[in-house]
Amino acid sequence: MADETLFELLHLEIVNYVLENNEIKNKEKEAKDEDLSVIEYIGFSTGFRIIERLTKEMPRFKDELDTMKFICTDFWSAIYKKQIDNLRTNHQGVYVLQDNGFRFLTRLSNGKQYLEAAPRYVAFTCGVIRGSLANLNINCLVTAEVQNMPSCKFHIQVQRS
């Protein structure tokens, strides 16, 4: 029970730490946009390794859509204790995952308050998704969109070479 809280608190401290570090380094330059790429990279490495652990007993995935479905159900339940609520695709390599109660945002607000701060808390997850898919041989770009907390949409764009 305590590990859920531990994960949430650790995550928010990582975000605070990275942002403070950025502030110290950028004192001379006026950095208007927050640099979330470090957090995203931490997520990438984490996702890359955790997918090995989570899929060690499973057979290979039939196709990309199957992989996406796995991400939405088992993967999300293992990390965020719930499943993705809505998956949409255009079958051309673009997928939208919608989570109506994203774990790191449920404590922030129930609507629009604190909306400017929301991107910081979804950057890690974007990295986790990107890392996991990278290790499953799907190279992609992941971005997130938050309109009404606590629901959040992750846009995955698969890059075919």
Add this chain to the structure above:
Amino acid sequence: MTIYNIYIFDKSGILLFYQEWNRLKQSGMTREEEAKLMYGMLFSIKSFVSKISPTDIKEGFLCYKTSKYALHFFETPSGLKFVLNTDIHSQGVRDVLQQIYNQVYVEFVVKNPLCRLSEPIQSELFKSKLDAYVKQLPIFSAKSI
């Protein structure tokens, strides 16, 4: 049976949150003065209770009652003080205060990275969750007696 208002103080005496549901008479002071008065009273009463106690003290000051209202007090190990004014017929208020701390304060203030712990609480989510929690209590009713 009703709940009139709630005060939340941190360990240095700063008023973090105040909400009223049913207050009929104002005290004639500004909110800061009233908060300071309340905190001063709590501090003095706690120390008085522990000094005068004829036996070993377990929890210390819990509540006071007048003929019209009762003031209930709950202090957490971290020094947070929760004060709730209710009418005299309410039962089980101590548990209510404990649940408010566990289920509303810890979840929506402590775990919210944008709420700093020694500053007054600005989160709308905390306010609405507290409101919803209080209104579903059996000791709360919208009509005052």
